[in-house]
Amino acid sequence: MKRFTSEIIIGLEIHTEIDTKTKLFCRCQKAKKEDLPNSKCCPTCLGHPGSKPVLNKKAVEFALKLCLALNCEISPELIFSRKSYFYPDMSKNYQISQYEIPLGKNGKLNLRNGKEIGIIRVHMEEDPASLIHPAGLKESQYVLVDYNRSGNPLVEIVTEPDLASPDEARDFMKQLITVLNYLEIFDINEGIIKADANVSIKESGYTRVEIKNITGFKEIERALVYEVKRQQDELKHGKNIYQETRAWDSEKGTTFSLRKKETEEDYGYIIDTDLTVVEITDKWANQIKKEMPELAQDKVKKFVEKHKIKKEDAEILAAEKELAEMFEKVAKEIDPILAAKWLRRELVRVLNYNKKELHEVEIDEKHMIDLLKLVENKKITDNVAIRQKRKT
């Protein structure tokens, strides 16, 4: 057991979809948002009697990449288990997940400020179906089930309770998404990233409260800020903090109690013998290592050492894969320091002003090179160039 010292202790359990073409255990195409409900499913992801799962190897490779990027120890064998519980979004009333031996363990990911956050485990599992409550979560008289999502591949990432503030939690999520983007295993438009957070504060003696189902990385900070304040306020008013599970209501911006937790839930895990043990050979792992792209933290190092730009600039450029790649191309022709200044300050500012992402606008490296050549040769002044940039 860790001895806690900080005012706030946060650990995250993050579920992220991975961007394969087909589902984890059947050949169904993964549905897109515009697909009709229940149009992308088959006997396997509907849990029909007699259907059997067959593992999607591509999903394993994606998960392996993530484990490697998070500096995890890789298990030599991939073993799936059945996590049993009854719920209407479960096609089989058990979820195929991993238990004793996760794919990756003992990893780490650094925050922007260099603080190291431990990763306890990274494992693979299937997504349940989605439940649609036509009149809202609490008020609906009935629920619709859409199996399009049922069986989609998910990766669960469990952190050590190393995060000391909602701000750090947000930064962790940002760093994680950067990794996912660099690895090209997450579809930023279609993919869903969800988190459950364990939050406790010093004043309560670190009584652990779990917040379930926070969707989207921007929501995490909001939910945590609310929850920390709620716990502080309860104590201030002489109330107790209970070990419990709460849900985040993003519309109201509050959390509400789902159930008090006396004991851990018992999912009665057994090995799923419908699936065979998949050996992760050194050869396979090495092949994947070779295919690994340079990651943001490698890029920062390279930009500082090779291009001699400031670490702070390098971090901003590297935080977004497309920006980093553009910088590398521009820096071949333009003084890197000038290029860095322009990309990280002016380009980012224009993008932010217009609320656009780089891939959404038509600026490419050629435009930047042409423009910056003019600046270099003093053909135009900085201010003219800035105006020029705004027009494109």
Add this chain to the structure above:
Amino acid sequence: MDNIYDFIKKVKNNEIDIVEHTYKLIEECKEINKEYNYLNAISEDLALNSAREIEIQLKQKAKIKNKKLLGVAISVKDSICVKDVESTAGSKILQGYKPLFDAFVIQRVKEEGGIIIGKTSQDEFGFGGFSVNVGIGFKVPKNPFDNERSCGGSSGGAAGLSQKLSNHIALGESTGGSIVEPASFCGVFGLCPTYGRVSRYGLIDFANSLDKIGSIGKTIEDVALLMNVISGYDKNDSTSLKLKNENYESYLKKPVKGMKIGIIKEAFGTGVEREIEKNVYNGIEELEEEGAKTEEISLELPIKYGIATYYMIATSEASTNLAKFCGMRYGATEKLEGSFNEYFTKVRSNNFGDEAKRRIILGTFARMAGYRDAFYLKAMKVRALMINEYKKAFKKFDALVSPTTSILPPKFSEIEKLTPLQHYMIDVMTVSPNVAGLPHLNVPVGFEKNLPVGMLLMADHLQEGKLIQLGSAVEKGK
């Protein structure tokens, strides 16, 4: 009586009107069913359509003469999915359920010109050894030699129908002995293959690491022929073995001279009826007369721990497999009321039989935190030890032999008096090869008090051929 090859030849040569033959056969099934309850569903339309299809193809001289099962009636254990034919695994909770797809073995049977005649009765989900644990509202199949006695289980309907109906082979399924035990009680051959040799795709699960589809037939030829059709790799079942197909028929009538057979010491003596022993030894003598060499071998682990290991693993897996039945997507429903939890509970309470409930409770308990290590995980370890012990024996022997059952088919009135534990002990001979995934065969070796006695032969993984070779030698000796 014609053997199955003569029958197929006649179909190919147009010496039999296959449509009329099939029609009569279906009528015969209905007649048999009135007394014996071997079929939960008779797929009359599917059977007659298949027969008509064969007739048309024969007229058009289409290339169907190489089809291995042309015109042969195939019955299917109810737990194996047949597209558009009610497939319930003998449970009320699946009443009315018509699968959207054919099991791999059904696809193969259809491709080879087999005619599917219906779904055979069984213990609910395979939970039993006497076919008395049928689902709510289902009828108990009866022994073909004495209708006051059990035909064994869980593939009871399959074995009984194999005894009663000619030119027919049955698809059975075994988790802990459900092919050989009913085959023994009904006096027919039953072959349960190596785990993974036959795809489980389309089999309604009992226990995934133990379930095997196999064949039951009146003759060893029947059994070998159907095994040839259904074995082989299937990409839809992750546990299907990627191996070259074997021609099991090539082992028929192959001399057994010089083969080594181990007689399992612990399987004779205490607890086994003397008349059964006598008949099994007759069977062993027949093999010796054909030149096989026999020797006694002690196998303590399988007899001592087989039952406990089997029931731990089987119920743990079964309790998760049965979770999906909750009245939401298919099968039985109840009035929609209350929360999902209340609704699921009502559906499961009203539609599972007592034994299904017992096994769900046992299995759920065995895998709960705090008990997992002592029960489920321990059983997995014992299973590994049992496999080692068998493997050691098979370094020396081509096959091992024991009685298939320790008793003659019991009367229903006797079964009623058994406690659940006594009921489970019936599987003592058959569970261990099942736990170890070994192929095993029931060979009818004689009659006692007009009731059949069976001998159990088991071989190393993937050595089904040797079993057919030995089974064929005993049959020849008759």
